[in-house]
Amino acid sequence: MADIRLEKITKRWGDVVAVDDLDLTIEDGSFTCLLGPSGCGKTTTLRMVAGLEEPTAGRIYIGDKLIHCSERGISVGPHQRGVGLIFQSYALWPHMTVYQNIAFGLEMEKMNKATIETRVREAASWMQLEEYLHRYPSELSGGQQQRVALARSLAPQPDCLLMDEPLSNLDAKLRLDMRTELKRIHAMTNMTILYVTHDQLEAISMATVVAVMKDGRLQQLEDPLKLYKHPNNLFVANFVGSPPINVLHGNIFAEQGIWRVRTSDMVFSLQRNPEDDVQIKDGQNVVLAVRSEDIVLDDPSASFAMTIYSSLPTGSDTFVRLTRGDLAMMAKLYESDSLPVDSQVSVGFRPERVLLFDEDTGQRISLGSSLVGFTEATAS
């Protein structure tokens, strides 16, 4: 077992910077998800750890072993890194049976036939593939192919398992099954897993740690549940969560010792969480962000009027699109209800859940600021 450390890793292709000065430690035994939109450098990062791509600068360690150092020109071959890799396309060898696919890596390690047989059967039994050992990949379903890919990576018993969007080719139901499966594998083997995905739900539901990336830079390294509630910046707040977080643009001013945020036609009073130490100043442009489930309809306190644009009941809950002038928000109600279009409702926020970001830098200013009051702004 081993941790993976990336120190000042940069990857450039000509003028394009795919990964930009990335420092990241993947703890031993963790299930770390690299999460981000396409082109954020997450797959490149994974491939650099695997040794399929060479960083332009920086160092990578697996455990105590230096496996890459651009400065000294060191780069250990992929198979000496002790990693297993699962590809998005599975990359099963179509001309080999399931057995041969799983056995290939063991053969390369020059194991004897009997050991190979034992190991293959063992890996196959973890993945419930015993009865398919003599089939060819094309004779298997997508889910079974995925299991073969897993068994093939697990058979050589790597220290770390790297996975590149392994579930994106499966249908929704199988994907759910495989998530539970992967989480069990992690719990059983306690292997270090580095998992690349663009699906925030997948990351949050499986990972022990989520690393959000954007434009080749690490945005936040966080426990998945905290990530949802305490995003470091507007990008993370937006990327994590579905539907996307609702935002209100405004600026800050102080009035009678109380910080207030003025949006186009409303004023919110703000009480900062005492733990927040980011400076705010008068006139600063900010973004108020609130998740759809933190919007309360027919709220008696600190509420303002909005119009129901349309409502989408899903059976278990309802998404409601609300408008007020140029402002549009999506609220989530925990009951199924079809609300009449164009009717007025009073809307409030769960006060301790409102997030405040600097509009220019996108950085979080305040965490769980409570919204103590609201007034219609006077036209001035």
Next chain:
Amino acid sequence: MRTTTEQSNQGKVPLLLERTWNRGRRVVANPPMLLSILLLGVFVYLIIVPLISLVHSSVTLHSRDTLRVLGGKVGELTNFYFQRVFASNISEVLFYQPLLNTLLISFSMSALAISIGCILAWVVVRTDIPFKKLFASAAVVPFILPSWTISLAWMTIFKNRTVGGSAGILEYFGVQLPDWISYGPVPIIICMALHYYPFTYLLVGSALRDFDTRLEEAALVLGAKQSIIFRRVILAVVAPAILSSFILTISRGIGSFSTPVFLGNPINYRVLSTRMYASLQTGSPGDAYVIAIVMILLAILLMFLSNKVLGKRKSFVTITGKAPKPQLFKLKKLRIPVTIAVGLFLFCVIVVPLFVLAADTFMRVPGVYSLDNFTLHYWIGESTPGLVDGRPGILRNPSTWAALWNSVKLGISASALCGFFGILIGYTVVRMRGTRISTVLDQLSFIPYLIPSIAFGAIYLSLFAVRRGPIPSLYGSFLLLILATMAKNFPFAAKAGSSAMMQLGHEVEEAGIIAGAGWFTRMRRLILPLQRSGLLSAVMLPFISAMRELSMVVILTTPGTQLLTTLTFQYSDYGFLHMSNAVVLLLVVIIVIMQFILQKITGSDLSEGLGG
């Protein structure tokens, strides 16, 4: 312990050394990198050096011309040949008239070929004509046959007595034929068009097939008339395909040799290729090399124009999604007449020529078509004095078997090498993608495509006719034929190889890298087994083209390295048309069988999906 990096490195110089050493070792151990360097060497030797040699030969004095140039010495730089070809009292005969003839023939032939191809493609793909499958596969047959099959058949039917020898079938039946039907531009244009129309048929046919009929339906729903839909929707979408088939056809036309040589030479009607061949035969290689350079420049100009004109519109067809089955145009009352017309056309360009050639080989005295003149002599007859100079029938003739064996040997060795290089080129180009060397390799492998076959032959002749430094004279050797055939087929092999690699993707190999398999193991156990069909088309296409290639090898073969194709050419040169026809038929049988095998094994079909 975790800061191992900083420990051993104090000074900057050791660090730099260590980095260079470590990186260098990895580059050297990187197979794609090594392969690119190796392939670059092969390309330079087989493509670039010959090209340079061609230019060089065209500006150096050859031994037999030393007397014509005042104080000239062999090997001296001279503009003698350029001057003679472009600006002398024989330029008219040597260059300008052949150039005009070439242009006339190429343009008219392309226009005719494209008209035939478009009409046929539309009828087969978009109408409710019956026997679609049959018509679709039959329509490409003329291109599979050796290009001079139709010319030989034409001669057999339309020959007149102008140039002596026996009469054609029509004259036998008492029809007097003017020269312009028997020889010269008109028959050349027709015969070439009938050989090259399948280009248009295939390209336009697939554009029509991929054509999303919803585009048409959208216009229909918006109230457009049929004529407007045809002009502004269908024609507009198919236009790039028509244009690219025009360029393809015309560039083949410029380099074409066999048809003009059979139908033009008897009345001294010369095009660039036959003029060049004549210059070589009469011992003026310098002139021939200058003409070859002009032909190459013409081909490059055309390619340049096509890129300019087509630009990004090259792939214009289909956005996404599966188009519904096209609405077939209902021919209604015309269905039967159109079916008969198409059937008759294909009958005339496929069955009639082959039948005529076959019939001719069974006539003892040429041009006398009666039953008592029937003979199997030209096939299996023993040597008889007075008949074709006492040569035995082709199946008994050792020179046929020697030529057949040479053709097969050439086909097998050139195509095996092509397959080998095709896979390596494909692998290297795809693996090194994004690097300059990959682009260079890709472009180099394409160059032979730009060069007309006969000019390609001239290039090789210029390089290997004499010993040059470490490169021995290969003229007259079989190896020269193999090298030229292989290099000429590089573009197809490379294309097949790289598209197969692209399809395979990089993950299949990377999975092997992760598993710890070395490069040779990966190639042997993971990549090659998955390249079987790519390998096969990289091998079979060169094989078939080697079997029917005439214009390139005609200037490289010697009596010792006679091939089936050059044998037919030689027989017809001697005036032994029956022998020539019989050998062509033998060749046709072999090629059709090979083509059939190729299609069966790869499951691909030239006419795939058209119609049916």
